[in-house]
Amino acid sequence: MRITLLGAGHIGHTIAHLLSHSGDYEVTVVDRSPEALAKLAGMPVQTRVVETSDAQALLGALRGQQAVINALPYHLATLAATAAREAGCHYFDLTEDVAATRAIKQLAEGANTAFMPQCGLAPGFIGIVAHHLAQGFDSLQEVKMRVGALPAFPTNSLKYNLTWSVDGLINEYCHPCEAIRGGKNIEVLPLEGLEHFSLDGTEYEAFNTSGGLGTLCETLAGKVQTLDYKSVRYPGHQALMKMLLEELQLNQDTETLKDIMRKSIPSTMQDVVLVFVTVSGMKKGALVQEVFARKIFAERSETHPLSAIQITTAAGICAAVDLFREGKLPQKGFIRQEEVALPDFLANRFGAAYQQSRQVESIG
Structure with missing residues (x-):
């Protein structure tokens, strides 16, 4: 091809x-x-x-x-x-931008070729997982999607290193976020909805960011009471970002903020990607919750080191292209991430990067 x-x-x-x-x-x-x-x-x-x-x-x-x-x-x-x-x-x-995805969906109308945006980690793999879990319920109550691309060894006040695009990071911190509350599609503010949780013995926080839901708000409209996506960080990150963006008003001058971050926050190849999805609803008359939790670590090879975000993002889009080439996805028009079957993705030679990750057994 x-x-x-x-x-x-x-x-x-x-x-x-x-x-x-x-x-x-x-x-x-x-x-x-x-x-x-x-x-x-x-x-x-x-x-x-x-x-x-x-x-x-x-x-x-x-x-x-x-x-x-x-x-x-x-x-x-x-x-x-x-x-x-x-x-x-x-x-x-790999876009996480909501406006770009809507424009691409329009471009795909009547096309003889396929258009599949959002093929990375979030949106991307996270939506495939959430949709797969949701299909196992008779009725859905709540779908929570949490993803973090985090430094393995945080040392600064933000407890953050640059592991991917600064443009993409600030974009998701500054734009309204889609969600479903009470069965209705709404928009919520970025950096709001702060929550804390522990996973595998480590404390985290999570808060609203834009784009991670992909097209799931449309797909699950009328089928779920609560649906949201939040980015995971170490505790304290959200408060400092709110200060920079809102109190110092850098949300009105994002180019300056990006410049500051590129100059002041080191990048790292030593990172970890956290994927955490919970789905609750009714199964055979009982209220049940199912959880998918994984940690994907960087490859510390001397000759070819790869960060966890490189591994997960590249695996996502390569698996999508490979499944398309094999005829396991629609061959024209707009393709949603949730049209990918999770077993097909994990069995794929590229998607196997997620399968080889460490499944987290204890959730606190």
């Missing part, structure tokens, strides 16, 4: 490695940065320097390809999807 991968950053690099070494994909990696592309040297991929914010240049790069994987910043998602539609190739991305 001929694929163009847009973006040669940390996640793009991992996607390129997985697909190009699988034997089933001819991968061309496109990026505006020759330096980023140079880091792919030695991989069995082709590279092209293209100004990825230029619609015509993007279209030229996609012509003749069967599919495109978009690993560019979220604000380029609609542009890339539009180019994919015009070029006649299938489209997959």
Whole structure:
């Protein structure tokens, strides 16, 4: 399968490695940065320097390809999807941006190709898990989805290191969040809904962030009383972010905040991804709760280290593309994450990264 991968950053690099070494994909990696592309040297991929914010240049790069994987910043998602539609190739991305997903859904209407956004961790894998658990109930009461990409060794006041896109992080901290309360679809504020819990002997906090639910609010509309998504952090993070965004009003100057974070908060490859889903409802006349809890750790290889967020995000989108290639997903139109069967995902050669993680047995 001929694929163009847009973006040669940390996640793009991992996607390129997985697909190009699988034997089933001819991968061309496109990026505006020759330096980023140079880091792919030695991989069995082709590279092209293209100004990825230029619609015509993007279209030229996609012509003749069967599919495109978009690993560019979220604000380029609609542009890339539009180019994919015009070029006649299938489209997959990692966006968590709600507005971009709605625009892509419109682009998919009447298309002869497939459009599958939100193929990462959250949205992405978390929605596949939640939908799978929900299907086992006669009626649903509550679906809670919690995800954290956290440093393994927090040392600063925020108890946080940069493990993925700063653009994406601030985007999810600043935009309204979808939820279902009392059976009705509503919007809730980001950074609100603070809760605390312990998992595997570690204390965490969680709070509302935007985008993680994907399309589940639509899929479960009228079927569940409560549905929400929250990001998991170590205790104290939310209070400091509220101070920065609200009291210092950096939510009105996010470029300054991003610049501060890039300069002041170190990135780390030593991270852990926490996935925690609880679903409650009626089964055979009894109120039952089911839990899915996993921790995925970084690979500390001397030659090819991978962060947990790289592993989980790349595995998510590579598994989606692979299942599509195998005919296990619709072949045209808009594809929701919850159309992926969890057993198929975990059995997939790429999705197995989640299967090899550590299942958490004790929930407190």
